[in-house]
Amino acid sequence: xxxxxxxxDEISHDIPHQNWGENEWRADFRHMKxxxxxxxxxxxxxxxxxxxxxxxxxxxxxxxxxxxxxxxDLFLRLADEEGMNFYFxxxxxxxxxxxxxxxxxxxxxxxxxxEVWQRYGHYKSFKGWYLSMEISxxxxxxxxxxxxxxxxxxxVSNGLPTLISPWIDGKKAVMAxxxxxxxxxxxxxxxxxxxxSEIFDGIRGAVDAVAFQDGHIDYNELDxxxxxxKRMADKYGLKCWTNAESFDRDMPIKFLxxxxxxxxxxxxxxxxxxxxxxxxxxxxxxxxxxxxxxxxGHLYNRYKEYIAQLPK
Amino acid sequence: xxxxxxxxDEISHDIPHQNWGENEWRADFRHMKxxxxxxxxxxxxxxxxxxxxxxxxxxxxxxxxxxxxxxxDLFLRLADEEGMNFYFxxxxxxxxxxxxxxxxxxxxxxxxxxEVWQRYGHYKSFKGWYLSMEISxxxxxxxxxxxxxxxxxxxVSNGLPTLISPWIDGKKAVMAxxxxxxxxxxxxxxxxxxxxSEIFDGIRGAVDAVAFQDGHIDYNELDxxxxxxKRMADKYGLKCWTNAESFDRDMPIKFLxxxxxxxxxxxxxxxxxxxxxxxxxxxxxxxxxxxxxxxxGHLYNRYKEYIAQLPK
Amino acid sequence: xxxxxxxxDEISHDIPHQNWGENEWRADFRHMKxxxxxxxxxxxxxxxxxxxxxxxxxxxxxxxxxxxxxxxDLFLRLADEEGMNFYFxxxxxxxxxxxxxxxxxxxxxxxxxxEVWQRYGHYKSFKGWYLSMEISxxxxxxxxxxxxxxxxxxxVSNGLPTLISPWIDGKKAVMAxxxxxxxxxxxxxxxxxxxxSEIFDGIRGAVDAVAFQDGHIDYNELDxxxxxxKRMADKYGLKCWTNAESFDRDMPIKFLxxxxxxxxxxxxxxxxxxxxxxxxxxxxxxxxxxxxxxxxGHLYNRYKEYIAQLPK
Numbered sequence: 036x037x038x039x040x041x042x043x044d045e046i047s048h049d050i051p052h053q054n055w056g057e058n059e060w061r062a063d064f065r066h067m068k069x070x071x072x073x074x075x076x077x078x079x080x081x082x083x084x085x086x087x088x089x090x091x092x093x094x095x096x097x098x099x100x101x102x103x104x105x106x107x108d109l110f111l112r113l114a115d116e117e118g119m120n121f122y123f124x125x126x127x128x129x130x131x132x133x134x135x136x137x138x139x140x141x142x143x144x145x146x147x148x149x150e151v152w153q154r155y156g157h158y159k160s161f162k163g164w165y166l167s168m169e170i171s172x173x174x175x176x177x178x179x180x181x182x183x184x185x186x187x188x189x190x191v192s193n194g195l196p197t198l199i200s201p202w203i204d205g206k207k208a209v210m211a212x213x214x215x216x217x218x219x220x221x222x223x224x225x226x227x228x229x230x231x232s233e234i235f236d237g238i239r240g241a242v243d244a245v246a247f248q249d250g251h252i253d254y255n256e257l258d259x260x261x262x263x264x265k266r267m268a269d270k271y272g273l274k275c276w277t278n279a280e281s282f283d284r285d286m287p288i289k290f291l292x293x294x295x296x297x298x299x300x301x302x303x304x305x306x307x308x309x310x311x312x313x314x315x316x317x318x319x320x321x322x323x324x325x326x327x328x329x330x331x332g333h334l335y336n337r338y339k340e341y342i343a344q345l346p347k
Numbered sequence: 348x349x350x351x352x353x354x355x356d357e358i359s360h361d362i363p364h365q366n367w368g369e370n371e372w373r374a375d376f377r378h379m380k381x382x383x384x385x386x387x388x389x390x391x392x393x394x395x396x397x398x399x400x401x402x403x404x405x406x407x408x409x410x411x412x413x414x415x416x417x418x419x420d421l422f423l424r425l426a427d428e429e430g431m432n433f434y435f436x437x438x439x440x441x442x443x444x445x446x447x448x449x450x451x452x453x454x455x456x457x458x459x460x461x462e463v464w465q466r467y468g469h470y471k472s473f474k475g476w477y478l479s480m481e482i483s484x485x486x487x488x489x490x491x492x493x494x495x496x497x498x499x500x501x502x503v504s505n506g507l508p509t510l511i512s513p514w515i516d517g518k519k520a521v522m523a524x525x526x527x528x529x530x531x532x533x534x535x536x537x538x539x540x541x542x543x544s545e546i547f548d549g550i551r552g553a554v555d556a557v558a559f560q561d562g563h564i565d566y567n568e569l570d571x572x573x574x575x576x577k578r579m580a581d582k583y584g585l586k587c588w589t590n591a592e593s594f595d596r597d598m599p600i601k602f603l604x605x606x607x608x609x610x611x612x613x614x615x616x617x618x619x620x621x622x623x624x625x626x627x628x629x630x631x632x633x634x635x636x637x638x639x640x641x642x643x644g645h646l647y648n649r650y651k652e653y654i655a656q657l658p659k
Numbered sequence: 660x661x662x663x664x665x666x667x668d669e670i671s672h673d674i675p676h677q678n679w680g681e682n683e684w685r686a687d688f689r690h691m692k693x694x695x696x697x698x699x700x701x702x703x704x705x706x707x708x709x710x711x712x713x714x715x716x717x718x719x720x721x722x723x724x725x726x727x728x729x730x731x732d733l734f735l736r737l738a739d740e741e742g743m744n745f746y747f748x749x750x751x752x753x754x755x756x757x758x759x760x761x762x763x764x765x766x767x768x769x770x771x772x773x774e775v776w777q778r779y780g781h782y783k784s785f786k787g788w789y790l791s792m793e794i795s796x797x798x799x800x801x802x803x804x805x806x807x808x809x810x811x812x813x814x815v816s817n818g819l820p821t822l823i824s825p826w827i828d829g830k831k832a833v834m835a836x837x838x839x840x841x842x843x844x845x846x847x848x849x850x851x852x853x854x855x856s857e858i859f860d861g862i863r864g865a866v867d868a869v870a871f872q873d874g875h876i877d878y879n880e881l882d883x884x885x886x887x888x889k890r891m892a893d894k895y896g897l898k899c900w901t902n903a904e905s906f907d908r909d910m911p912i913k914f915l916x917x918x919x920x921x922x923x924x925x926x927x928x929x930x931x932x933x934x935x936x937x938x939x940x941x942x943x944x945x946x947x948x949x950x951x952x953x954x955x956g957h958l959y960n961r962y963k964e965y966i967a968q969l970p971k
Binding site: 359361363364365366367368397410412415602638641 | 916952
């Protein structure tokens with residue numbers, strides 16, 4: 036199964052910044068294109084006070100810092116140049132992480148969505164929305180928030196598709212800043228299905244595709260969880276994508292590029308489960324020939340060899 | 348505000364070593380010069396048993412290891428070549444960290460200062476001393492130690508200037524080896540002012556410049572803390588520099604180069620506060636085109652673009 | 660003292676993968692050869708479900724994943740090409756780590772040893788076995804396991820030599836995933852000698868060489884521990900090698916290449932103790948000019964300068 040989409044991680048939450056300028060970004064979009072990537076998804080348009088575009092609303096109302104460059108505009112121009120689809124990731128105020136209340140995210144994004152569509156909606160590559168709240172089964176109010184935000188995105192943009200990318204509450208679902216690599220109280224497949232069925236039911240019509248992050252469960256659990264995800268997605272009318280993480284969750288350095296063998300295992304499990312599309316978090320740090328992590332360039336080469344021998 | 352000084356980190360305390368030889372160091376001094384750096388500051392001349400120059404005193408009395416190269420001599424030669432100012436950082440026995448008693452540092456450096464001035468004082472680039480004890484407000488005996496050491500440095504060297512670079516006990520003041528990124532009991536601006544006024548008063552005449560590390564507080568606290576620092580420095584007759592950290596304290600990997608936007612925020616806050624000079628910790632790992640961290644080279648390029656458009 | 664052997668770390672336990680293909684591996688064997696390395700030691704042939712060669716036994720009986728490439732075959736071909744000696748590292752089921760019972764490792768490797776010798780024993784570079792269980796003094800059943808496995812290796816292969824590489828239970832013996840760098844309850848030299856004498860006595864005849872990892876004790880303890888190790892090895896008829904770790908255990912990033920000065924200290928202590936051979940963990944990440952960690956290439960250069968000036 037081929038990766039045809041990638042997140043763009045330029046409000047850096049826990050992945051160190053590469054400090055690229057326009058030239059490096061343009062080269063990277065071309066590297067993406069060369070391995071069949073047709074979709075780029077901005078992971079979020081802002082995180083707390085750091086933002087990717089000079090949003091009048093966020094500067095005035097959230098005390099955000101004036102960004103040195105308009106990354107949203109840059110990414111849309113490059114996506115236009117390369118004929119790729121761009122998904123806009125909503126703003127993350129950080130308040131949900133602090134308070135557990137999704138209402139902050141709904142309130143802030145009400146304005147962000149309008150502003151962004153007005154400013155950037157004319158780009159031909161603007162093709163969808165990414166509801167950037169990363170939730171898991173225990174996230175209170177998630178279905179309601181996704182419903183509200185998804186509908187608003189669609190409304191302003193004549194129904195452009197919306198995407199979510201939640202995580203499975205598996206054994207590797209630990210905080211990036213934690214020194215441990217796994218936890219004991221992982222979710223069972225049965226709980227996963229029951230809780231996510233409820234959420235999927237609640238977001239019907241407002242969310243078009245779900246791309247579960249594939250890195251929180253063990254490799255031998257992939258088939259079971261993927262089968263359940265596909266069954267649920269089909270039942271509730273969602274597209275089922277996989278978010279094939281290209282960084283390695285099993286190492287003390289958090290995070291460097293994944294071992295190719297692991298990425299392959301995950302992509303093949305997604306293919307067996309009949310998934311609709313594979314995207315990755317993310318190309319520019321973990322798979323790009325120009326990544327600051329040189330292992331990424333080698334992963335790019337291994338991946339190219341792999342897709343060259345896939346059946347057409 | 349332009350960075351015109353950098354630390355040289357070659358007794359590596361918590362930043363992994365780059366294993367450069369003379370050629371790489373020479374190239375790095377040139378990269379520094381090219382972006383306006385006129386001052387290099389040896390972060391410390393020794394840490395516990397590892398030392399930067401073959402000190403007879405430290406080899407005989409502290410069981411230090413014979414260093415493979417005389418870095419102090421190398422750095423002074425290169426500073427001479429490039430017309431830069433070199434500040435010598437005192438020896439850190441590690442005993443203060445273990446016992447909380449500064450007396451060890453005073454005792455050891457009494458000999459180090461004499462030895463170093465005798466050996467290297469003739470270099471035209473030898474232009475100052477860095478009192479390398481990194482202290483915060485709670486460091487017992489710090490004012491007395493700085494007073495003693497600063498006066499001795501000045502005495503042997505005909506009054507060459509002395510520099511300190513303490514940290515603000517802010518929310519990000521956590522140990523490098525800790526897995527957390529912030530703490531709850533950060534200092535208030537009022538406590539900061541009261542405690543540091545006392546310290547500044549106690550080091551008057553012995554210390555010429557103070558460069559607070561700028562990375563332990565949040566970006567929206569910069570203006571408040573910087574204003575207080577400048578007011579205190581003015582009141583007690585110290586030059587007020589900023590130590591603009593070029594590594595990122597907000598990431599799980601401790602430490603990689605900082606996001607340019609963050610560095611810019613800190614430099615501009617220092618400019619607004621009317622600071623006298625900006626130095627960084629440190630160029631060679633975090634801003635150099637030849638750093639092992641390739642993000643550093645991109646930071647160098649972003650920084651060059653930034654200073655090119657500053658008003659002259 | 661010159662390093663003449665290196666581990667090959669391609670089932671990555673805690674060191675992130677470089678994703679090299681055959682070309683990069685061939686180049687790396689040449690870089691090794693150029694600095695006098697004549698022996699390569701596969702760190703382990705499998706770890707839990709990830710394996711280095713398509714073992715019928717492990718695929719069928721341990722649920723292992725089909726590897727994308729046969730690394731054992733690749734390494735043996737390259738060792739043949741370069742005239743190097745290859746040691747095969749046994750399979751690590753992970754069960755010892757989970758249960759404390761070595762019997763799992765004995766049972767699995769009974770089949771692995773036969774299979775591997777049958778498949779790869781004809782390569783002229785197949786010159787020894789590495790009993791890959793990394794043990795320390797408290798490892799229950801270690802002597803018995805080494806005895807059993809060592810004898811079996813020798814039996815199938817007409818007595819090819821066997822190697823172990825245990826760790827000293829020193830102050831830096833902390834888990835890679837732990838955020839701390841040292842611990843309080845380090846072993847004393849006396850306990851070390853008494854406990855290891857017992858183990859050495861128990862593995863006589865089944866193990867030919869022991870290469871203690873040199874990174875768990877402080878630099879000023881090297882001479883004492885090395886002298887004891889050599890004395891014990893001599894007494895019980897083992898070759899005494901050192902495993903000179905080329906990564907730095909003293910840094911918050913776990914793990915990057917070591918400071919050359921530290922590597923030199925360790926090699927010189929091994930020379931003073933009269934050790935028979937120095938190997939390293941490991942060349943390809945931490946000393947190679949093509950490592951993803953660029954510090955490694957500089958370490959390679961420093962090391963080359965060092966061996967160039969050693970007495971012949």
